Amino acid sequence: MSYGRFLLKRGFQGILVVWGVVSIVFMLRFITPGSPVDAVAPLDASAELRQRIAEELGLNQPLYVQYLDYLWALLHGDMGYSYISGIEASQMVFTKLPATVELAVASSLVAITLSIPLGVISATRRHQPADYAATTFSLVGISTPNFWLGIMLVLLLSVEFGLFPTSGRAYGFIEAFRILAAQGVSPGLDALWQWLRHIFLPAVTLGTYFTALITRLTRSGMLEELGQSYVQATRAKGLPESLIRYKHALRNTLIPVITVLGLQLGTLIGGAVITEAVFSWPGLGTTLINAINVRDWPILQATLVVIGCGFVLVNLVVDAVYAYLDPQVVAE
Amino acid sequence: MADEILKVRNLTTRFFTEEGQVNAVEGVDFDVRDGEVFGIVGESGSGKSVTALSLIDLVETPGRITEGEVWYRDAELADEHRDSHPEAVDGDYVDVRQLPETTRRWLRGPAFATIFQDPMSSLNPTIPVGEQIAEAVEVQRRARANPRRTRSRTQGYGLGRLLIDSVIPSRNYVSDESHERAVELLDRVGIPDPEQRAEEYPHEFSGGMLQRAMVAQALAGEPDVLIADEPTTALDVTIQAQILNLLTELQEEEDMSVVLITHNLGVIARMCQRVGVMYAGEVVERGSLEDVFENPVHPYTEGLLGSIPDLEDPAPRLSPIEGNVPSLLDSEMGEKCYFADRCPKAMESCLHRIDERDAPSTLDGVDHKVRCVLADREYDESEALDGATAPEVTDD
Amino acid sequence: MISPRTLRNLRKELRSSALAKIGIVLVLAMLLVATLAPFMALHNPTNQNLEENNLPPLGFSRATEETTSEMQNGSLVIKNETVLVNASASHPLGTNSLGQDVYSRAVYGARTSMMVGVLGTLLAAILGVSVGLIAGFYRGRVDDALMRFADISLAFPSLVLAIALIGLWGRAAVDIPDPFVMLGVVDPVRSALGLSTGMPDSFVLPGTVIVVVGLVNWVWFARIARGEALSIREEEYVKAARALGASDLRIIGRHVLPNATTPILVLATIQVAAIILLESSLSFLGFSGTTLSWGFDISQGRAYLSTSWWIATVPGLAIVFAVIGVNLVGDWLRDALDPGIEGEGGV
């Protein structure tokens, strides 16, 4: 099978999963006690009014009609309007999305840049102080709830030393660049600086678990890889040790690490939800929790659909990278 | 008389395992001459593969080379180190083991190249075969272009350079020239359609083709000594012959010396000029092929040869003599001849350390050495050890 | 199922690994504290005492502004004084904003965490293993459908799904009578030890949380069980048993399941850690049916971070130690049993 066909096949499977995601989100309403009308109607609403609202929301239609309507609307990017604020759900979700993506990307970058060298050092200096430090860090890191870590960081760095703001998001990353372009260097850099100050603690909070996890995976993977006979054979042909370590062993270590990361993407998004709650970060997580609490179905559905599709999309990318790195995957 | 390219003296490698110290290679001596194929034969567990790894200094923990010298003839290298490492230089020879580590590493490729038993596990599964061969070419190219840096600690290739190379995919350490050379080498070892095959991954090759590619990789450094560790064991019988032919052909054309390690006496008989027989970490008998195969002195060699009815049609596996190879655990090795427990001719004098002795040689200028009391005396039944089976009269 | 060889490996690994020992000690300590909570707590964890709120732990003190006003020479004088609040020996780890004993709440919080961790994992394992075995054993369409479903559920992060389900289904909880209190042994023992009596006579089990964490974590078990079923199915003795007419259920029960025990056990241990973290996250966000939970206490302590850091710190440390313990036990099992699952699972 060629690489292109492999991607095509994966893409098709991805579309199936997206369809499943969308359907489950739709069904969620029917396995929930109570009616969406409750969220909209005033508490003392008459039966007549409730009837009218139900009709308006299309709840009187047969199930399959509602389902098809929902799918059809979704295909056109229409996810309904918030029951509470009346804002278009898709617009609401897409204005919140950048904050969450920024957070997830920033913490992944932190995690990847720290953890891979850490794992390599740990594996190549086995049973030395650096290894013990790295393994201890990774054990504590995967065992610490990130919301608590966030609170402790706020306690230490914000409350005690006032280094970082305790919560909120001053500017979006793109917004900061816009300011840079429109208002000149000084306000632009200031905006960027504010952006960095605000995202620092949330990114560290969310990134620590992944740093710890990838360090662990990289360490054990490197140890296994360095024990393979091809490493010895590669040494026998006189390659410098750094080349063997990084080009050969590390690359092969990262292949399974990437798969696990794809699977752990859910943890990243889940972690983002709770990190947003800790730092009042105005992203999808905060939106989701609010929507659940007030049963704002369109917003809830839109958030879940976006999260589910995001997961599928990123996993497609992961698959593509994986297959690029490990040609045997495509062949099988 | 031909000159020796390699003189191995008292090479000793131990493994320090949880169960105790394992004496995998025990005071091994042998010479390899210019342009010859020197065979090392022995059962599995006799220490022949560890000997190969010890030559190129690739014994991995818990193993360690504890003693011995590996004298390699290289006048230039000898001159270079005569002042800085006088103890490591003797005439035109350098003792590889006493050279600085970076120099030792740098010798892998131009001095010693290695072919391993299983080509599939000896190549990185995720990098195209051609690129892996080109790496071996490239490392020599860089070494020639800048010997100083190559012998420095980073060997001219630091992490920064690596990062750049990985970001620019076309680079990947390997230059275009090296890649071209790799394709040439693939062609040289008889791989059809080399351009195309160079881009393929190990799993797309058949076993025989992959072993050819391994040979190509070994040729990349234009080595003086090619160490082939069971190069045909993992292959089909028909393909074995092809690979052996290829090795013979290349050895003659490139004028290399080959150290051929195998358990297969037929391969030895077909390929080698001289041979060493290994048992329990020791070379128990060595000499010219004629001496060792026609007039074996050591009962172990005799047993090995006796197990093969016809050298042209050798049995693929050796287990000719009753009993097993000893465990090689230091605590269990003792003083007596390591073969004594299985030896049909064991005598009282075999209970002490047996040194290598001269045995009669049929060829001028070729030593025939044996680690057995029978080198200079006859078997005497009256001295036979209890439990030793009476020998069968072997007449050729 | 557990062969002598397995036991030997476990013992050997335990002997050589200090970390495994630490893990076992931590887990046993947690289990002990959770079980014997009525005896270990210093106070009833729900008793409020607003006179003694925000007391610092032993060895610390808290500065607070006290405003007093008095009439002096006919005018109102308001004085701001800084007073130090000192620790009290009866609250070694301090009290929270309601004057509840932080230590005793942490002790009872261990119960919630352990119960949810173990029961949630059990539920996830039962669900996942059944689905996985069926999929792997029957293969074909059943397998395709079930695994596609697993893919889809993976697309929802477990925390997100759990929040959604609990938020929508409500936070049902079950009151379970505390066996020790029922037996009437708690008060006598406590008064003999000179401790306050009147411990809570029931324990709140957050039912919805357990069901939901089970529902959102089954996929990992399904994957492992399916893999094992697929490979064991091809074994000669299983084929022979089939040929002899053994029923599918019997083959699964007799051959497939026992072989899958080791990896499932290792995964289950990792999952307990993950579920403890998940539970604490849920109760931190207020999606739980109980207030006696580490996560809930952390969320309470957050508001007092600048003055009373211990309220959020103590339960957090409890979580960290509990999860480290379980993870270490997981590492020990994995290294000793080597089931070939590395790093899968997770929150």
Ligand code: SF4
């Ligand atoms: S030394 Fe003695 S025991 Fe050893 S091989 Fe020779 S005859 Fe046999």
